[in-house]
């Protein structure tokens with residue numbers, strides 16, 4: 001029997017205090033303990049990007065983190081997009097350009113694009129493709145995802 005440890009973390013502006021096994025992955029903690037199932041788990045070894053979350057404002061693969069590494073941290077998952085107007089614009093633009101099909105990869109893309117729009121000065125399609133190369137999509141061929149991000153970039157520039 002493994003001793004459980006207590007972690008306290010803030011996810012999407014909600015504070016949680018949970019007792020967990022030390023080996024529990026952050027992705028499993030988010031999905032199974034917090035029931036935030038928008039964070040998807042694909043490859044489980046850091047390749048596909050579908051499990052991407054933000055920890056203290058920076059993107060991170062939740063399948064490569066232990067839940068205890070979220071202790072004292074501010075976490076954002078894709079569920080935060082529905083209540084945040086800035087993020088909702090990203091969601092709506094993905095819908096406008098049909099930038100998703102099955103939607104499995106979409107949470108990871110949305111979180112990644114949110115970070116890119118705040119931190120990178122992406123000028124063109126080539127730079128956007130490179131910046132998003134850590135997120136894999138099996139359905140869309142990426143074209144409409146790139147179009148959505150281009151529109152988001154252009155709209156931010158004109159504001």
Ligand code: FES
Pocket residue numbers: 040041042043044045046047048049050051052061062063064
């Ligand atoms: S499930 Fe984490 S990167 Fe694929």
Ligand code: FES
Pocket residue numbers: 099100101102103104105106136137138139140
């Ligand atoms: S929309 Fe299906 S994997 Fe990307």
